[in-house]
Amino acid sequence: MGRRLWRRRALVAACLGAALLLLLNAPLLAPPAFENRAVGSSWLGGKRRSPLQMLYDLDQGPRSALAEVHRQRRDLLRRACSHHTRRQRLLRPEDLRHVLVDDAHGLLYCYVPKVACTNWKRVLLALSGRGPGDPRAIPAHEAHAPGRLPSLADFSPAEVNRRLRAYLAFLFVREPFERLASAYRNKLQRPWSAAFQRRFGTGIVRRLRPRPDPDALVRGHDVRFAEFLAYLLDPRTRRDGPFNEHWERAHALCHPCRLRYDVVGKFETLAEDAAFVLSLVGAPGLRFPEPPSWAQAAARDRAARLFRDISPFYQQRLYGLYRMDFLLFNYSHPSYQRLR
Numbered sequence: 001m002g003r004r005l006w007r008r009r010a011l012v013a014a015c016l017g018a019a020l021l022l023l024l025n026a027p028l029l030a031p032p033a034f035e036n037r038a039v040g041s042s043w044l045g046g047k048r049r050s051p052l053q054m055l056y057d058l059d060q061g062p063r064s065a066l067a068e069v070h071r072q073r074r075d076l077l078r079r080a081c082s083h084h085t086r087r088q089r090l091l092r093p094e095d096l097r098h099v100l101v102d103d104a105h106g107l108l109y110c111y112v113p114k115v116a117c118t119n120w121k122r123v124l125l126a127l128s129g130r131g132p133g134d135p136r137a138i139p140a141h142e143a144h145a146p147g148r149l150p151s152l153a154d155f156s157p158a159e160v161n162r163r164l165r166a167y168l169a170f171l172f173v174r175e176p177f178e179r180l181a182s183a184y185r186n187k188l189q190r191p192w193s194a195a196f197q198r199r200f201g202t203g204i205v206r207r208l209r210p211r212p213d214p215d216a217l218v219r220g221h222d223v224r225f226a227e228f229l230a231y232l233l234d235p236r237t238r239r240d241g242p243f244n245e246h247w248e249r250a251h252a253l254c255h256p257c258r259l260r261y262d263v264v265g266k267f268e269t270l271a272e273d274a275a276f277v278l279s280l281v282g283a284p285g286l287r288f289p290e291p292p293s294w295a296q297a298a299a300r301d302r303a304a305r306l307f308r309d310i311s312p313f314y315q316q317r318l319y320g321l322y323r324m325d326f327l328l329f330n331y332s333h334p335s336y337q338r339l340r
């Protein structure tokens with residue numbers, strides 16, 4: 001890399017870093033009204049209040065039970081961040097890849113795969129008018145198509161900071177072990193993820209099996225859950241590069257101790273939390289595509305079944321690997337975790 005280019009990148013990183021640190025220290029919800037003059041989006045016609053202003057209003061008045069839950073989650077996140085993180089490296093623009101931008105409504109959404117992110121992308125596409133008005137009518141592959149929704153990584157540091165100040169930022173998280181079980185099932189276990197099995201399964205088979213079956217070496221189709229976990233815990237895996245986004249830790253995707261998140265939604269209370277965000281957006285008629293009511297319990301049961309065969313020793317090491325997600329988002333050791 002040329003010297004000039006390197007210097008420019010360093011400067012970009014420094015600007016971002018300084019500004020983001022500033023944000024972290026600023027009171028969580030300074031009156032955002034005056035910021036909006038700078039944003040210049042369509043909802044600034046004067047009548048509509050931005051989602052961030054709506055949240056600010058909610059926090060000023062008598063709080064609803066739901067608004068109170070969200071205030072407590074924000075506080076807990078902030079306390080956990082100051083307690084558990086030390087000096088951190090500066091954020092680079094590419095660290096913001098997962099933060100999707102809706103300029104028309106003043107929203108930032110950090111997507112965490114395996115936490116209803118397909119449905120959130122559908123909702124953002126429906127909101128933006130770049131798809132059918134009903135999110136459920138948008139096929140999954142279209143919701144995930146690269147470039148359909150802009151990400152913060154596409155903007156200059158000044159543009160990034162402007163949006164970070166004035167927009168409502170939210171993310172959705174999930175109990176880390178259940179998310180892992182879901183990633184395993186969807187990407188390595190199921191017959192229709194042949195591409196993922198070839199991409200990751202073959203490597204896992206090659207590395208972990210002393211005498212691998214030639215068919216498994218080519219297809220990577222029969223990786224067991226225990227092998228998947230051994231692959232995650234193997235130090236070589238992280239040395240080779242960041243985890244794939246489906247099992248990367250939420251805090252490493254969204255940087256919740258560096259960016260100010262206004263709403264921390266949870267998969268466990270997806271319907272209420274999604275409705276809360278949409279009520280701040282003020283999009284009447286837009287409904288979050290809810291999974292059927294039995295789906296959550298079924299996912300929890302599947303996770304419990306998968307973890308039943310995993311030794312307490314492995315579970316404890318896995319907890320260590322995902323510890324920050326447990327702490328920052330207030331998850332306790334799952335009840336099926338056998339820790340004796």
Ligand SMILES: *[C@@H]1O[C@H](CO)[C@@H](O)[C@H](O)[C@H]1NC(C)=O
Nearest residue numbers: 069072073074076330331332
């Ligand atoms: C954290 O989790 C505990 C136990 O589940 C719960 O009682 C408490 O209300 C949670 N706190 C926040 C701020 O969500």
